[in-house]
Amino acid sequence: MSTVFTFRIDGKDVAGSEGQTVMEVAEENGIDIPALCHLEGIHDRGACRLCMVEIAGSPKLAAACMTRITEGMDVTAHSELLLEYRRTVTEMMFVERNHVCAVCVANNHCELQDTAEELGLTHFDLPRISPKVDIDASHRLFAIDHNRCILCLRCVRVCDEIEGAHTWDIMYRGLETRVQTDMGIPWGESTTCTSCGKCVQVCPTGALFEKGRAVARGSKTRRPFLPWMKVVAEERGL
Amino acid sequence: MSEMPAAARPVRRRVITEEINDEAPRAWAYVCEAASCMSGQAHDITLRLAGRAAEAGLTDVMIKRVGCLGLCAAGPLVEIAETGQLFGHVKPDDVEGIVTALQKVTPTDTRQPQGPFFEKQLRVATENMGRIDPENLDDYIERGGYEALKRVLSEMTSTAVRDEITRSGLRGRGGAGFPTGLKWTTVAKAQGTQKYVICNADEGDPGAFMDRSVLESDPFRILEGMAIAAFAVHATEGYIYCRAEYPLAVARLRTAIRLAQRAGYLGAGIADTSFNFDVQVRLGAGAFVCGEETALIASVEGRRGTPRPRPPYPAVQGLWDCPTLINNVETIASVPTILRNGPEWYAGIGLGKSKGTKVFALAGRIVNTGLVEVPMGMTLREIVYDIGGGIVDGRPFKAVQTGGPSGGCIPAEFLDIPVSYESLIELGSFMGSGGLIVMDDTSCMVDVAKYFQDFCRDESCGKCVPCRVGTTQLYMLLDLITRGEATMDDLAQLERLAVIIQKTALCGLGQGAPNPIFSTLRYFRDEYLAHIVDRVCPAGVCTITPAEVMA
Numbered sequence: 001m002s003t004v005f006t007f008r009i010d011g012k013d014v015a016g017s018e019g020q021t022v023m024e025v026a027e028e029n030g031i032d033i034p035a036l037c038h039l040e041g042i043h044d045r046g047a048c049r050l051c052m053v054e055i056a057g058s059p060k061l062a063a064a065c066m067t068r069i070t071e072g073m074d075v076t077a078h079s080e081l082l083l084e085y086r087r088t089v090t091e092m093m094f095v096e097r098n099h100v101c102a103v104c105v106a107n108n109h110c111e112l113q114d115t116a117e118e119l120g121l122t123h124f125d126l127p128r129i130s131p132k133v134d135i136d137a138s139h140r141l142f143a144i145d146h147n148r149c150i151l152c153l154r155c156v157r158v159c160d161e162i163e164g165a166h167t168w169d170i171m172y173r174g175l176e177t178r179v180q181t182d183m184g185i186p187w188g189e190s191t192t193c194t195s196c197g198k199c200v201q202v203c204p205t206g207a208l209f210e211k212g213r214a215v216a217r218g219s220k221t222r223r224p225f226l227p228w229m230k231v232v233a234e235e236r237g238l
Numbered sequence: 239m240s241e242m243p244a245a246a247r248p249v250r251r252r253v254i255t256e257e258i259n260d261e262a263p264r265a266w267a268y269v270c271e272a273a274s275c276m277s278g279q280a281h282d283i284t285l286r287l288a289g290r291a292a293e294a295g296l297t298d299v300m301i302k303r304v305g306c307l308g309l310c311a312a313g314p315l316v317e318i319a320e321t322g323q324l325f326g327h328v329k330p331d332d333v334e335g336i337v338t339a340l341q342k343v344t345p346t347d348t349r350q351p352q353g354p355f356f357e358k359q360l361r362v363a364t365e366n367m368g369r370i371d372p373e374n375l376d377d378y379i380e381r382g383g384y385e386a387l388k389r390v391l392s393e394m395t396s397t398a399v400r401d402e403i404t405r406s407g408l409r410g411r412g413g414a415g416f417p418t419g420l421k422w423t424t425v426a427k428a429q430g431t432q433k434y435v436i437c438n439a440d441e442g443d444p445g446a447f448m449d450r451s452v453l454e455s456d457p458f459r460i461l462e463g464m465a466i467a468a469f470a471v472h473a474t475e476g477y478i479y480c481r482a483e484y485p486l487a488v489a490r491l492r493t494a495i496r497l498a499q500r501a502g503y504l505g506a507g508i509a510d511t512s513f514n515f516d517v518q519v520r521l522g523a524g525a526f527v528c529g530e531e532t533a534l535i536a537s538v539e540g541r542r543g544t545p546r547p548r549p550p551y552p553a554v555q556g557l558w559d560c561p562t563l564i565n566n567v568e569t570i571a572s573v574p575t576i577l578r579n580g581p582e583w584y585a586g587i588g589l590g591k592s593k594g595t596k597v598f599a600l601a602g603r604i605v606n607t608g609l610v611e612v613p614m615g616m617t618l619r620e621i622v623y624d625i626g627g628g629i630v631d632g633r634p635f636k637a638v639q640t641g642g643p644s645g646g647c648i649p650a651e652f653l654d655i656p657v658s659y660e661s662l663i664e665l666g667s668f669m670g671s672g673g674l675i676v677m678d679d680t681s682c683m684v685d686v687a688k689y690f691q692d693f694c695r696d697e698s699c700g701k702c703v704p705c706r707v708g709t710t711q712l713y714m715l716l717d718l719i720t721r722g723e724a725t726m727d728d729l730a731q732l733e734r735l736a737v738i739i740q741k742t743a744l745c746g747l748g749q750g751a752p753n754p755i756f757s758t759l760r761y762f763r764d765e766y767l768a769h770i771v772d773r774v775c776p777a778g779v780c781t782i783t784p785a786e787v788m789a
Contacts, residue, residue, distance in 0.1 A: 046547040047702045049742045061741055066547040088738050092707035125731060126711050151700065170542065170700075173525065175710055177700030 041226030106206030138188030155199035265343035272306035282330035305455020311607035322349035363571035386577035406581035407593030412566030428561035443642025445601035446673030453487035457494035463570035526697035545745035589615025592658035641670030644750025646757025682779035705748030722782030
C-alpha cells in the first residue's frame with residue numbers, strides 16, 4: 001500500500017500517491033505543463049527542459065516529469081519567469097535545425113508547433129544554426145527527416161520499451177547528436193526493425209513520417225497503445 | 239601485459255644499479271618519471287644515469303624512479319635525496335653533473351631548502367609524490383602506507399571511521415566541496431545489501447593535471463583510501479573511472495592493483511581480517527561530461543555516458559541502482575593521511591569551513607608551471623608569486639582562471655583574498671578540481687570566455703536542449719563580439735541566454751557553462767564594450783574586421 005501525499009501545484013491543492021511525479025499529478029488535475037520529451041507510457045528522461053517548475057525552498061528548478069512528489073511540497077508550474085524560460089528553450093529547438101512549419105508534413109499536427117503557439121513564441125531572436133543533416137527514406141513505409149528532429153528520443157524509448165526491438169538509438173554528441181537505426185545503417189537495411197510504426201506515431205514533429213501520407217491523415221492523434229501498455233506494465237508489476 | 243598501452247610498457251622495467259653490498263646506499267638519485275618528465279625522455283635518463291654511475295664505480299648509490307617532483311616547468315627533473323639538490327632540464331646525454339654530485343654526497347649531508355616553490359607547500363594528498371617508486375609496494379609501506387587501513391580494520395568501527403572523516407572537515411576535492419563525512423554517512427545508511435565505491439579520475443578541465451599526477455606518483459594511496467572508504471560505507475566492490483588519455487596512470491594503477499592483491503591489501507580477507515574489497519579500473523573514452531557523477535555511473539555500467547536528473551542521488555541510487563559512494567582522486571588520496579595523523583591535525587589546517595590542503599595545477603603564463611599542494615586560506619598572491627614565481631617575462635598579472643569551464647576569472651584586485659571554497663564562490667568563481675590558469679595582459683578576456691564556451695559546446699552530450707543548443711548560441715554571440723560585429727543588443731541577449739541556460743540545463747556542465755561569461759562580464763565588462771563600441775581588442779588578440787566606411 002502506498003502513501004498518499006497532498007501538496008500544491010500553482011496554489012491548487014492536489015493529491016497523489018507516493019512514487020508519482022509532479023507531471024503525472026498535474027495531468028490528472030488538468031494542470032497543463034508543457035513538455036515534449038515526456039509521453040505517458042514510456043520512461044521519462046527530463047531532457048527537453050520545458051516542464052521545469054519551481055519548488056518552494058529549492059534554489060534550483062526541477063523537471064516536473066522526473067520529480068517525485070513529497071508531502072506538502074509547493075510547486076509553481078506557471079509564472080512569468082518560467083514562461084520566458086520555456087519560450088526561449090522552445091526557440092532553441094526551432095533554431096537548432098530546420099523547422100519551417102509552412103512546408104512541413106506535420107503542419108498543424110505538430111507538438112512543437114503547438115507548444116510554440118501556446119507559449120506565445122511569435123518570432124526568433126536567435127540565429128538559426130541549421131547544420132546540414134540528412135534524410136533517410138530507405139525504409140519501405142516510413143522516412144526520417146533529421147532536419148525536424150528535436151532529439152526527444154520518444155522513438156528510441158518506444159522502440160525499446162514497448163516494441164522491444166531497440167532499433168533506434170542515438171549516436172554522436174552535442175549538436176551532432178542523431179537518432180540512428182541499428183548502429184548507424186540506413187533504416188531500410190535494419191534487421192531489427194519490425195516496421196510496427198510506433199516510432200512514427202510518437203514523434204512530436206514531422207521528423208518521422210509515413211511515406212505518401214500527410215501527417216493529418218496519419219495517426220499522430222491516435223496513440224491508443226501507450227496508456228494500455230502502461231496499465232499492463234503496472235498490473236504485472238514491471 | 240596485453241591490456242597495457244604500448245607507450246607505458248617500458249616503465250615496468252625496474253632500474254636500479256647493481257646491488258653489490260647489503261649496506262644502505264650512501265646516496266639516492268630520484269628521477270621523476272611522471273607523464274610530463276617522461277615526455278622529456280626521463281626513462282632514458284634513469285637508464286643512462288644508472289649506467290654512468292656504474293661506470294664511475296659508484297656501487298653505493300641507488301637510482302630510483304619516482305612520481306611527479308612538482309616543478310614540471312623545469313623537467314625532466316632529478317633530485318638527490320640526501321642534499322635536496324635538484325637538477326632541471328636534464329638530458330639523457332648529459333648526466334655527468336648528477337654523477338659528480340652523487341660522488342660528493344656524505345652521510346652528514348642534510349637536505350637544503352629548495353626554494354619557495356617547495357618550502358611554502360604543505361603536502362597531504364601528495365606527501366609521497368616524488369619520494370616513492372609508484373610501482374613499488376614496499377616503498378609505499380616504508381613511508382607509512384597501509385598503516386591507516388590496518389588500524390581501521392583492526393581497531394575501528396565503520397562509524398568511528400566516518401566520524402573521524404567528519405571531524406577532519408574534509409570536503410569533496412572534485413570541485414563542489416560537499417562534506418565528505420556526510421556523503422560517507424549517507425551511503426552507509428542508505429538501504430541496500432550491495433554498495434559500491436567509485437573513484438572519479440575522469441579529470442578533464444583544461445589545464446588541470448592534479449589527479450593524473452597523484453595516480454602516476456602514488457597509486458597505492460588511492461587503493462588504500464578506497465579500501466578505507468569501502469569499510470566505512472560497507473561496500474565490497476570499487477571502480478576507478480580513469481580517462482583513457484592517461485595511459486601511464488592507468489598502467490600504474492593496474493600494476494598497483496595487482497601488487498596490492500598479491501600482498502593481501504585487496505581482495506578477500508584484507509590484512510588478515512574478514513573485510514573483502516576489490517577494485518577494477520574502468521576507462522573513459524574522452525567525454526568530459528563523464529566526470530559528472532550520474533554520467534560516470536552510466537558509463538561504468540556500459541551505457542551512453544549522459545547525466546540524469548538528481549535526485550535520486552548516487553548515494554541512494556547509483557551504480558546498478560545500488561547506493562554508491564563517488565569521491566574524487568584527491569579526496570580519496572587525503573583519507574589515509576587524515577586517519578594516520580588524526581582528524582584534529584587536518585582540521586587544524588585551513589581556513590573557516592575549508593579545512594586541510596588543496597592541490598593546484600599551475601598553468602598558463604606562470605614561471606613555475608607545475609603541481610603544488612597548499613593549505614586552504616593561502617592567498618592567490620602567495621600561490622602565483624611566491625610559489626609560482628610570478629608571470630613569465632615579468633609581465634603584469636591580469637587574471638587567474640579557476641574551476642575549469644564551470645569556473646571564473648579572478649582579477650588582480652583580489653590577489654590577496656585567501657583561497658577557500660567560500661571565497662572563490664563569492665568572487666564569482668569556483669574551487670573546481672584545482673586547475674589554476676594564470677593570464678597576463680596578452681590575454682583577451684572575451685576570447686578566454688569564447689574558448690571556454692567552445693569547450694562546453696564541444697563537450698555537451700546533447701541530451702538537454704539548453705546545453706546542446708544554448709552553448710552553441712552563446713559561442714556564436716561571443717564569436718560575433720570578438721569579430722567586432724556585435725551590437726549592445728547582442729550583449730543583452732548574451733546575458734539573458736546565459737541566465738536561462740544556467741537555470742534550465744540538466745547537469746553541472748550546462749549549468750556551469752555560462753560561468754566564465756558571468757565572471758568576465760563582472761570584472762572585464764570594459765573589454766566587452768571595447769569590442770562592441772570601439773571595435774578594438776585591448777589585448778590585441780582578436781582580429782576585428784575594419785568598419786565599413788560609409789561613403
